[in-house]
Amino acid sequence: MELYQYEKEHLAALRNNLGGCMVLLKKNGAFPLPYPSSIAAYGSGVRNSVKGGTGSGEVNSRFSVSIEQGLIEAGFSVTTGNWLDAYDREREKAKKEFRKTLRQEARESGMNMIMYAMGAVMPEPEYDLPVVCCADAAIYVVSRISGEGNDRRAVPGDVLLTKSEIRDILALDRMYEHFMLVINAGGPVDLSPVMSVGNILVLSQLGTEMGSALADVLLGKTYPSGKLTTTWAAWEDYCPDIEIGDKEDTHYTEGVYVGYRYFDTVGKKALFPFGFGISYTDFRLGESSLSVHGTQVTVHAEVTNAGNYPGREVVQLYVTAPEGKLKKPYQDLAAFSKTGEIPAGENAAVTLSFDLRELASFDDERHVYFLEPGEYILRLGTSSTDTTPIGILTLGEEVILKKVRAIIPKTDLKERNYERAVSEQLPQDLPRFEIDTSCIAPEET
Incomplete structure (x- = not known):
């Protein structure tokens, strides 16, 4: 041909x-x-x-x-x-x-x-x-x-x-x-x-x-040099609230606890977690720095190729949001960045950034997107289960970002809530940033 x-x-x-x-x-x-x-x-x-x-x-x-x-x-x-x-x-x-x-x-x-x-x-x-x-x-x-x-x-x-x-x-x-x-x-x-x-x-x-x-x-x-975009687990370990198979009526009751958000919240170990993937070589995450400008959060990190082959690594940033009016998963992926090719023994710098507004939750009682007050813990790593806390953002009060109008009736579908099984003692010397809520302007409804 x-x-x-x-x-x-x-x-x-x-x-x-x-x-x-x-x-x-x-x-x-x-x-x-x-x-x-x-x-x-x-x-x-x-x-x-x-x-x-x-x-x-x-x-x-x-x-x-x-x-x-x-x-x-x-x-x-x-x-x-x-x-x-x-x-x-x-x-x-x-x-x-x-x-x-x-x-x-x-x-x-x-x-x-x-x-x-x-x-x-x-x-x-x-x-x-x-x-x-x-x-x-x-x-x-x-x-x-x-x-x-x-x-x-x-x-x-x-x-x-x-x-x-x-x-x-x-x-x-x-x-x-x-x-x-x-x-x-x-x-x-x-x-x-x-x-x-x-x-x-x-x-x-x-x-x-x-x-x-x-x-x-x-x-x-x-x-x-790829990473898993889904959690790979034994079948019996998947969320029990998934009822697939009925062609006429399928109830999705897992709510926000989809994929890694379920496994990480309840502390259940998967065969291979979300975001996981290794290479012929080995990588090591080095020092990181964190900066905040308004609601824009930026992380700089260094990646070292500690093995014998060239390769690329994907650095991932997760955020644990505070629970208040609504239940939350243990963490959400907020940003990720893939390095270029790193020769054996050399280093590369990566930059990850996100806007705090992107972590807003939806309250279906008030029909608003909002940010809960409290501490937002930032975690840097190479998969959802291989992370290290690198900083804390504090929001002193609730911030309503957008109010919308309901156009469909509320269903009687009962969604499950799970308690966070993971408890940890955070390092005392983590960088802390107070978010100025006055700089967060609500969007037009």
């Missing part, structure tokens, strides 16, 4: 930056590999690589590089062709059974098959295929697809791993010194059964150059 020059330039730029979209969750020093060699590639995503979602999450592209193709083009010798052929046959049988079940259920419901099946996704099937130690390195690619029109389900082959996946992932981790578990999915997968694995990479769904970009990361030509 002949590519235009602008396409070549676009794809090259895309490929060079895709490592920054991958999230390394665990490492044991076995990667990156020094050169392309023989590799045993297992799992549904090696050939059936998911570049995007379903429905509007899908894009018609002229081509797409699968993970298998990307490895081969990078110079790897993929030794598991027979296993992949056998898996394809197992998956095709499962797909036929899945479609047969959908047709039967559509008839029983009286719905048109197309409408009934819209958004339906087949869970990855169980299989019984042997894995062997036949290469210098190995990967297992867990692949999941999802999109509009349906909720993901807590079943094996979707949010949960299948027994076959768990068995083979653990076996490969024991067999190979150089083994990487790769997650090719647009959302969390419950990894609790395989947390002993030494190297885990969230590839996500990275479009047409995904297979080539993964090969680049395995070889260290580029490096992962």
Whole structure:
């Protein structure tokens, strides 16, 4: 296929930056590999690589590089062709059974098959295929697809791993010194059964150059520097107030305690917290400074690359707001900044800023956006659970920022409130700033 020059330039730029979209969750020093060699590639995503979602999450592209193709083009010798052929046959049988079940259920419901099946996704099937130690390195690619029109389900082959996946992932981790578990999915997968694995990479769904970009990361030509935008936890540890699955009536009663705001508030440990992501190298946050001008808050921080590879780090600023009229989560992300590439042994400066108004809460009784009086604790770190208090802002009185008019009736939906489980003794020498409330002008209603 002949590519235009602008396409070549676009794809090259895309490929060079895709490592920054991958999230390394665990490492044991076995990667990156020094050169392309023989590799045993297992799992549904090696050939059936998911570049995007379903429905509007899908894009018609002229081509797409699968993970298998990307490895081969990078110079790897993929030794598991027979296993992949056998898996394809197992998956095709499962797909036929899945479609047969959908047709039967559509008839029983009286719905048109197309409408009934819209958004339906087949869970990855169980299989019984042997894995062997036949290469210098190995990967297992867990692949999941999802999109509009349906909720993901807590079943094996979707949010949960299948027994076959768990068995083979653990076996490969024991067999190979150089083994990487790769997650090719647009959302969390419950990894609790395989947390002993030494190297885990969230590839996500990275479009047409995904297979080539993964090969680049395995070889260290580029490096992962992304962060999780959702909390990854064991399924049973997620907020109990989420009632998904009913197509007609779904009640979202978690209120403000969504994602990390729930886990951090109740003190429940996730497998991998919001904002988490490591790199081939190691970083250390140095000294920080804080300044306040009106409602504008600015933090300057220094990041040191303390490892042996170049890399990029994402510094994150969280704020614990005071509780008064309304309950609040333990903390909210207020700002973040990603460094440029930092060579091994060198430092970089980052600046983060936010406006205190952005932390306003909405009071649905008074129909106002307002700031509670009290102490706002600033926390700097590299994930929602890896932070250090760096300063306190004090607001002496309530500030109403905006009053609005109610245009929809109030519902009887009961939202849950949680008590903050985390208690701490703050350092006495933290910088403190008194916010002048007279400089906070209300917005027009």
